[in-house]
Amino acid sequence: DGGITQSPKYLFRKEGQNVTLSCEQNLNHDAMYWYRQDPGQGLRLIYYSQIVNDFQKGDIAEGYSVSREKKESFPLTVTSAQKNPTAFYLCASSPSDRTYEQYFGPGTRLTVT
Amino acid sequence: AQSVSQHNHHVILSEAASLELGCNYSYGGTVNLFWYVQYPGQHLQLLLKYFSGDPLVKGIKGFEAEFIKSKFSFNLRKPSVQWSDTAEYFCAVRPPGTYKYIFGTGTRLKVLA
Numbered sequence: 001d002g003g004i005t006q007s008p009k010y011l012f013r014k015e016g017q018n019v020t021l022s023c024e025q026n027l028n029h030d031a032m033y034w035y036r037q038d039p040g041q042g043l044r045l046i047y048y049s050q051i052v053n054d055f056q057k058g059d060i061a062e063g064y065s066v067s068r069e070k071k072e073s074f075p076l077t078v079t080s081a082q083k084n085p086t087a088f089y090l091c092a093s094s095p096s097d098r099t100y101e102q103y104f105g106p107g108t109r110l111t112v113t
Numbered sequence: 114a115q116s117v118s119q120h121n122h123h124v125i126l127s128e129a130a131s132l133e134l135g136c137n138y139s140y141g142g143t144v145n146l147f148w149y150v151q152y153p154g155q156h157l158q159l160l161l162k163y164f165s166g167d168p169l170v171k172g173i174k175g176f177e178a179e180f181i182k183s184k185f186s187f188n189l190r191k192p193s194v195q196w197s198d199t200a201e202y203f204c205a206v207r208p209p210g211t212y213k214y215i216f217g218t219g220t221r222l223k224v225l226a
Contacts, residue, residue, distance in 0.1 A: 031212050040122065042203060042218035050212045058213070090157065094214075098207055099164040101147055102214055104157040 003027065004105035006091050011110045013085075021076045021108045023091035032074035033092040033102065036060060043090065049074055050096075078110065085112045117206050119217035126194050127225050134189040134220050136204030145207040146187040147214070148178055152200045160202070163187065174198070196226045 004025045013019045025032065031050050035043040045058030049068040063082025068074050074093075078085045088109050092102040120135040138144065148160040161172025168180040178189045187204060204217040 033214070035216075040218060042119075043205075043216040045213060045215070048212060092157075092214075094212075096212075098145055099162075101149075101159045101162050102205075104149075106156055 004091055004093055004103055006089075006105040006108050008108060009106065011108055013110070013112050015112055016080045017112075018077055018079050019085075019110065019112075021078065021089055021091075021110070023074045023076065023105060024072055025074075025091075025093045025103075025105075026072060027093055027103060028071070029093035029103070030071070030096045031094045032068065033094075034058075034064070034066065034074070034076045035090045035092065037088040037090055037107070046076065046089075078112075085110060117204055117215050117217040119202075119204055119220050121220045122218065123221045123223075125223045125225065128196055129193045130224075132189070132191040132194050132198070132222070134202055134204075134222075136187045136189065136217060138185050138187070138204075138206045138215075140185075140206060140208040140215075142209040144209060146178075146180060147205040147207070148172065148176070148187070148189050149203045149205060149216075150200045151203065151219075157203070160189070194222075194224045196224050198222060199224045 007022045033048040034046040044060050047066040049055035065077045090107045091105040094102045118137045146163045149157045150160050151157045160176050161170050163170045163180045171177045202220045205214045207214050
């Protein structure tokens with residue numbers, strides 16, 4: 001089946017540790033995105049990538065890092081510098097054609113204590 | 114600042130009532146507009162989209178939305194809601210010349226049986 005996979009579904013970490021969230025897509029989409037979803041705040045863009053080996057900061061990139069070494073993969077690292085990392089993280093992808101929508105993964109809920 | 118606004122944060126309706134959820138954006142030029150729905154425990158999925166042509170767009174599950182350029186609005190409507198429409202609804206805009214999708218803060222709809 002074509003789609004976006006995110007793993008794991010739930011992730012627990014201690015404060016001060018970096019953690020990497022996985023996102024893989026087999027839709028052959030050029031663009032990939034990471035969002036953070038918090039209650040009452042909607043989806044806020046962390047990073048996005050239009051093409052392999054290129055990515056741009058979104059609105060809340062501080063404390064996060066990404067890489068795009070392969071078209072199918074766009075992992076997100078939540079670093080210890082992120083002040084409030086506990087959240088629901090969503091990965092999405094889309095074709096280059098702007099008439100197309102984004103496709104979303106199931107999300108990863110990260111809890112940092 | 115450029116943004117997407119959803120005015121209703123929580124809406125409670127009885128089954129068979131009519132629904133209208135507001136969405137306004139502040140981007141100029143040609144934008145692409147989307148409504149997504151997130152049912153409890155499920156992925157975000159597309160309800161409908163507008164990129165050109167007829168400003169009245171029909172989507173899945175009986176939803177429709179009207180693009181009014183002069184009002185920078187893209188309101189979502191459904192003539193008669195069902196209990197199964199209980200979900201969170203997000204308006205999104207893809208501004209011109211960018212790969213970014215900007216989301217509103219979402220509207221939680223609860224339909225009472």
